[in-house]
Amino acid sequence: xxxxENAMKIGELAARTGVSVRSLRYYERQGLxxxxxxxxxxxxxxxxxxxxxxxxxxxxxxxxxxxEIAGFLHCVLKNKEAFCAEVMxxxxxxxxxxxxxxxxxxxxxxxxxxxxxxxQQEQMESGTTERGTAELENS
Amino acid sequence: xxxxENAMKIGELAARTGVSVRSLRYYERQGLxxxxxxxxxxxxxxxxxxxxxxxxxxxxxxxxxxxEIAGFLHCVLKNKEAFCAEVMxxxxxxxxxxxxxxxxxxxxxxxxxxxxxxxQQEQMESGTTERGTAELENS
DNA sequence: CTTGACCCTGACACTGGTGTCAGGGTTTAT
DNA sequence: ATAAACCCTGACACCAGTGTCAGGGTCAAG
Numbered sequence: 537x538x539x540x541e542n543a544m545k546i547g548e549l550a551a552r553t554g555v556s557v558r559s560l561r562y563y564e565r566q567g568l569x570x571x572x573x574x575x576x577x578x579x580x581x582x583x584x585x586x587x588x589x590x591x592x593x594x595x596x597x598x599x600x601x602x603x604e605i606a607g608f609l610h611c612v613l614k615n616k617e618a619f620c621a622e623v624m625x626x627x628x629x630x631x632x633x634x635x636x637x638x639x640x641x642x643x644x645x646x647x648x649x650x651x652x653x654x655x656q657q658e659q660m661e662s663g664t665t666e667r668g669t670a671e672l673e674n675s
Numbered sequence: 676x677x678x679x680e681n682a683m684k685i686g687e688l689a690a691r692t693g694v695s696v697r698s699l700r701y702y703e704r705q706g707l708x709x710x711x712x713x714x715x716x717x718x719x720x721x722x723x724x725x726x727x728x729x730x731x732x733x734x735x736x737x738x739x740x741x742x743e744i745a746g747f748l749h750c751v752l753k754n755k756e757a758f759c760a761e762v763m764x765x766x767x768x769x770x771x772x773x774x775x776x777x778x779x780x781x782x783x784x785x786x787x788x789x790x791x792x793x794x795q796q797e798q799m800e801s802g803t804t805e806r807g808t809a810e811l812e813n814s
Numbered sequence: 815c816t817t818g819a820c821c822c823t824g825a826c827a828c829t830g831g832t833g834t835c836a837g838g839g840t841t842t843a844t
Numbered sequence: 845a846t847a848a849a850c851c852c853t854g855a856c857a858c859c860a861g862t863g864t865c866a867g868g869g870t871c872a873a874g
Binding site (some may be wrong): 595 | 737738757763783795
């Protein structure tokens, strides 16, 4: 009945979450995870740590950095997301950033597609003018 | 009439192309640019170097790396792109990569939008169940 | 001869999460 | 007591292009 009854060590947490031992230590250094220590210095994780790590994975997959996650993880672990004031502005700016990136990539895609089409044209026609690297200027 | 008549030094090339001196030296180390050297060790660029740098910029803007560019720059500087065999496969794989990235970002965008919508819902309704971080799972 | 504007090389920093190695302790089972 | 399987910390590498600093030449104008 004492606390730490079914605590686990880092290897087990890694196995349960699919996150490498290396990454778990990194998350700790970033302030996302704060395990107790056994007398021998080994990290001691409560069963709740599994949920915490899953939550961290979820936010990392959204493109948030560990530093950003650190700003609200504590809150979302005990409340619904909607009641953590830090989350919404972060989502907003992240969404804008993602959209900027999509626009940028779309422009590159268009440029590539046009250049490829032009190349195939020229290979068909095979041979009139010379030099032509810079006419489809750029993004 | 001797060669090097209107050659320029690195600072002038940087000014004409808008590329930093630092980057010009980097391009050289990557094998993209091979200026002569004056007796004092200064780099000596022919006027053609301006075009070369513009071409490099163009390909960098397409998302190609200096290493990739090095593989075909020589060819495209003297022929039309269409006649450089290395270019098309590179464009193809780059296009695929870009499209993968766009898909990935689009998924994140959707996930963010859904979470934001859900948060606003919950704030309206304000208050029934508890805990809800992981229901819109992830990308 | 001095000042200032150029030029040279080499090297570290940054981004950010992860792999991996070195060098060393602990625990458990045989 | 020894081997195997864990655990610990600290540090370098990666990607890739750019900024920036240190420490030092070169050259032209005053």
